[in-house]
Amino acid sequence: MASSTDPIADRANARKLMGLRRMGGRALIVAVTAPLVSGAMLIVYAALLAQVLGRTIEGGEPLGAVTPLIGVLAGIVLIRALLGLLGEQAGTVGAEQIKARLRTGLFGHILAQRHALGLKPASGAVGAALIDQVEGLENFFARYLPAMISAAILPIAFAVVLFPIDWVVGLLFIFTAPLIPLFMALAGWGAQAATDRQATALSRLSAHFADRLRGLLTLKLFGRETDAIENVHAASEALRRRTNAVLRIAFLSSAILEFFAALGVAGVALYVGLTYLGFLGVNPGLTLTSGLFALIMAPEVYAPLRQLAAHYHDRAAAKSALAEIEAIVADPGELATPDISVPSAKRVRALPLAVRGLTVKTQDEAVLDGLDLDLGAGESLAIMGPSGIGKSTLARTLVRLVPFSGDVTLGGTALSEWSEAELRASVTFISQKPHIFVGTIAENIALAAPAATAETIAAAAEEALVKEFADRLPEGLDTLVGEGGYGLSGGQIQRIGLARLFLTDPALVVLDEPTAHLDPATEAKLLDRVQAFCDGRTLIIMTHSSAVTARAGKVMRMAGGRLLPTPRRAAHPHGHKEGRA
Incomplete structure (x- = not known):
């Protein structure tokens, strides 16, 4: 200095x-x-x-x-x-x-x-x-x-x-x-x-x-x-x-x-x-x-x-x-203040995603090795694979949280050329383990949109089924939770993380194991609401769940650092039309 x-x-x-x-x-x-x-x-x-x-x-x-x-x-x-x-x-x-x-x-x-x-x-x-x-x-x-x-x-x-x-x-x-x-x-x-x-x-x-x-x-x-x-x-x-x-x-x-x-x-x-x-x-x-x-x-x-x-x-x-x-x-x-306001009106839109030769290495070991992917605007994709195969790394790479080599374009523009503010406004990523900080449940949901009103936060909590358990707490959404979600179950933490999705207006949604800790009935209800929100948006889900893959327009499996197509037997009644695959 x-x-x-x-x-x-x-x-x-x-x-x-x-x-x-x-x-x-x-x-x-x-x-x-x-x-x-x-x-x-x-x-x-x-x-x-x-x-x-x-x-x-x-x-x-x-x-x-x-x-x-x-x-x-x-x-x-x-x-x-x-x-x-x-x-x-x-x-x-x-x-x-x-x-x-x-x-x-x-x-x-x-x-x-x-x-x-x-x-x-x-x-x-x-x-x-x-x-x-x-x-x-x-x-x-x-x-x-x-x-x-x-x-x-x-x-x-x-x-x-x-x-x-x-x-x-x-x-x-x-x-x-x-x-x-x-x-x-x-x-x-x-x-x-x-x-x-x-x-x-x-x-x-x-x-x-x-x-x-x-x-x-x-x-x-x-x-x-x-x-x-x-x-x-x-x-x-x-x-x-x-x-x-x-x-x-x-x-x-x-x-x-x-x-x-x-x-x-x-x-x-x-x-x-x-x-x-x-x-x-x-x-x-x-x-x-x-x-x-x-x-x-x-x-x-x-x-x-x-x-x-x-x-x-x-x-x-x-x-x-x-x-x-x-x-x-x-x-x-030299800093520009990013836009952290809540979108005044939802603009349902989608962007195509193209990936060529995507490679990510950690300690000289390739987690992703020459991966290719094409996903049209408005399509949905489920990516399957065992734990540790690189699904979470791919999810973070697609939203520019991990350094990579190769070509990734979103909406025809290279990912590296997107400004930080524009990228965060156009892409929503919910990780496998959403971060929960010390504060109320409502404050944790509002992390996605700090200027959100109480009514907007409550609506997002309703969509993500957070209110199902929050209403049983003494102070509802104003209940204080600890660092890392202390006092909450894994499924409750996931629902709070997914509630943040409903406060955003993305063109691309990337979800990493969004229903891993949910029972089948809650998973089905939540998937209905997520799918309704993502209708008309490009959606990528990393998952182990057959219920999730049944709803996706495309299903691919990760192996050897690459994506392999997986045949579809039949379309789920709630899924996208098979013609979109």
Whole structure:
């Protein structure tokens, strides 16, 4: 990974961060605009407050004469409080939108490279990038970005407003305010290097912990659990030291700002006081109202810079997080957010499949060896063969989950030329052992379409016969299940996996042993519904079941890494017409 202390890499990361801000939408625009509007109202507030004090102290006016102005001041205070709340909330919403879209894009990229998962990089590092490092971008967009724009505009605007009041005060602000970002930048170089080291340490700790957890049984068997604990402790300690180093530099930046801010405010107060005492003749006509306005505005000129300093380390953290994401997963600026929405209307369609010389090798052994296959649009094919013969490998190869050699075309287009988003929208694959994660049954079904409504999920569960057993559970589809389907039978897991099929709109459906754990009655009912859904779509089923083969338009047997045609005795009443074979 290129170090962010490299000026070229540093500028590149800064440009990428600013490019991601477009994902925040209108919420981020509101977050940036609200502090600027609040700053404009602050000028009005300071002018009115100085006028109230000048008229009552210097002019001797009664309190009742300035009561309307006091009411306006109270209104401005309330409006500025609301603007602050609005800006903070909008910044959080915008940052959440950016994180959600970025995670979706990164996850889509990982899915495109899924055959390499678990090999390089370590899954713990990938998990840290998707969760921790993306989370590290939030404060940059929610807090630092609005503070940066406010610090770039408001102090200069305040100084310009003060020039007609007293040019000395205006010049004092113009000359002292830039010193703060200058010295903060000097401290920031050290902060960036320390933050880079912290981000790297966090990724290493996550990868180290996840890998040790995965191999816990092996470590126990070989008596190495003590060494593993010590290694995790050492990695944690390294992260603690690097985090403390980042905090020390952050406190140094704040101290620099406070020093120059206090120096500037004290300089204005000293100048105004000496002018009133007659020791300075630069502006002998300085009134109490004008002097109070300058004094009230003095700390406010440095307030945006103080806010920037409070969140300055968020910039360094975000740049380091972005560099880690790019090194481990992908360049966020080059990702396209895949379409994960539910199809608005089912488009029954089919694509032909042609395979020539398909070969898949594992450890120099050919699982598939020169396999050929032709399947017309809308046809159905059942592929039989004993376990371990390569049926599951063929299924995964046809949906581009396994590297292969040979030619595979879908709809006349080479499989390698399909974009990831288009391929996943056009092909649905249900594996022999569908993955079940910790969550509700409904959430597990919605894995195929995260934006699906509760009604759509319930309809899919009904089609896949999931509701037959879910309705007997205390919370129905909202029942929580464990990792790997803990608490569910093999047949129930298969039905949840098949329910995902009914949330998709594919042109090609590939099913691997979809009814292996079902009793004959349930298998028949489920096959009826699957076949009705796949009518007009191209369908391939890997199976041992005679009930499945009886319904298929074509039946082939796998042997020696190739497909051999199998004669059909008669068509099943529920099957495709024999003429389609």
